[in-house]
Amino acid sequence: MKKIAVKKGDILQRKGEINSKAYIVESGLLRSYTIDDKGKEHIYMFGPENWLVADTSEPQIPCQLFIDAIEDSVINVTTKEELLQNGPDLKVLLRRLNTMQNRIVMLMSSNARERYEHFIETYPKIIQRVPLKMIASYLGITPEALSRVRNELSQK
Amino acid sequence: MKKIAVKKGDILQRKGEINSKAYIVESGLLRSYTIDDKGKEHIYMFGPENWLVADTSEPQIPCQLFIDAIEDSVINVTTKEELLQNGPDLKVLLRRLNTMQNRIVMLMSSNARERYEHFIETYPKIIQRVPLKMIASYLGITPEALSRVRNELSQK
DNA sequence: GTCATTTCTTGATGTACATCAAGGCACAGG
DNA sequence: CCTGTGCCTTGATGTACATCAAGAAATGAC
Numbered sequence: 001m002k003k004i005a006v007k008k009g010d011i012l013q014r015k016g017e018i019n020s021k022a023y024i025v026e027s028g029l030l031r032s033y034t035i036d037d038k039g040k041e042h043i044y045m046f047g048p049e050n051w052l053v054a055d056t057s058e059p060q061i062p063c064q065l066f067i068d069a070i071e072d073s074v075i076n077v078t079t080k081e082e083l084l085q086n087g088p089d090l091k092v093l094l095r096r097l098n099t100m101q102n103r104i105v106m107l108m109s110s111n112a113r114e115r116y117e118h119f120i121e122t123y124p125k126i127i128q129r130v131p132l133k134m135i136a137s138y139l140g141i142t143p144e145a146l147s148r149v150r151n152e153l154s155q156k
Numbered sequence: 157m158k159k160i161a162v163k164k165g166d167i168l169q170r171k172g173e174i175n176s177k178a179y180i181v182e183s184g185l186l187r188s189y190t191i192d193d194k195g196k197e198h199i200y201m202f203g204p205e206n207w208l209v210a211d212t213s214e215p216q217i218p219c220q221l222f223i224d225a226i227e228d229s230v231i232n233v234t235t236k237e238e239l240l241q242n243g244p245d246l247k248v249l250l251r252r253l254n255t256m257q258n259r260i261v262m263l264m265s266s267n268a269r270e271r272y273e274h275f276i277e278t279y280p281k282i283i284q285r286v287p288l289k290m291i292a293s294y295l296g297i298t299p300e301a302l303s304r305v306r307n308e309l310s311q312k
Numbered sequence: 313g314t315c316a317t318t319t320c321t322t323g324a325t326g327t328a329c330a331t332c333a334a335g336g337c338a339c340a341g342g
Numbered sequence: 343c344c345t346g347t348g349c350c351t352t353g354a355t356g357t358a359c360a361t362c363a364a365g366a367a368a369t370g371a372c
Binding site: 034036040042044055056057058064065084088090093094096097098100101102103104105107108109110140 | 250252265296
Binding site for chain 4: 287288289299300302303304307
């Protein structure tokens with residue numbers, strides 16, 4: 001487990017690489033995302049302070065996510081194997097699973113406005129720190145759609 | 157951990173209940189799902205043989221998912237606490253996380269046809285056992301849309 | 313401070329999928 | 343055997359959001 005400093009924009013992991021690294025954010029902000037066949041970026045997760053960021057693919061499989069830094073960050077780099085051996089934090093794992101469950105339910109049942117409202121309730125800190133187009137990407141909508149949603153909400 | 161038999165249609169858990177049960181399917185088929193404010197059902201997960209089915213909310217929080225039986229089933233009922241104490245199967249947990257990751261990426265980047273194609277590749281067994289409208293619900297589309305997708309695919 | 317780049321917004325148009333409605337099938341129960 | 347109920351399909355119409363395009367505003371580089 002070694003500590004590194006990265007600059008905004010630095011890429012830690014690329015989709016398709018065989019890479020069993022896991023990143024624990026000490027300060028700054030990471031993001032993980034895919035790029036689909038049409039070249040569109042989809043943010044899977046933001047990783048602020050204390051967050052664990054990693055692709056959950058099996059270690060020997062090409063990973064599906066890019067990981068990069070949205071802010072200058074200090075990160076502890078470890079491996080999935082190491083995490084597992086040292087008895088992973090079950091609470092963290094379960095909370096993660098629950099976050100994913102909520103996200104899936106939301107993607108299936110909510111429209112753009114509802115997703116955005118849920119996001120600002122759940123991650124009020126994040127929204128200050130990232131460009132809106134990344135929020136849009138996380139929500140699964142376009143920046144234009146997000147802009148119109150925010151417009152509509154500020155009217156009332 | 158006790159073993160019970162349930163009939164097709166039996167409801168094991170309702171959204172909003174405080175319930176820390178977890179269900180390990182011995183035979184048959186369960187499903188977990190939500191019903192949104194507009195009354196629409198969204199299937200979160202199918203639970204065939206050997207699957208672990210549970211809401212991942214904290215035990216003391218009202219759960220978000222309904223769980224019921226799609227087929228007559230035999231199920232081992234335990235609790236989340238018990239699962240955690242007995243050292244949960246990490247591989248299973250990680251695989252679960254990976255499944256969720258894939259699902260989220262898919263919901264964000266794929267259209268109806270792509271989702272369906274991915275589903276039949278990934279769960280060829282399930283598709284034989286459940287009505288198409290449940291597949292549609294799992295994919296996040298309407299039965300009508302699924303019907304048209306299948307139509308289109310069978311043309312070629 | 314100036315220029316270039318990125319981000320955000322607004323409008324016009326397009327489209328994938330939802331919704332609504334109705335008919336045909338299958339099959340489960342009496 | 344008949345009948346109801348649930349499932350699947352097909353067509354017509356509606357709509358939320360995407361896409362495309364352009365300009366304004368903010369941010370960063372030198």
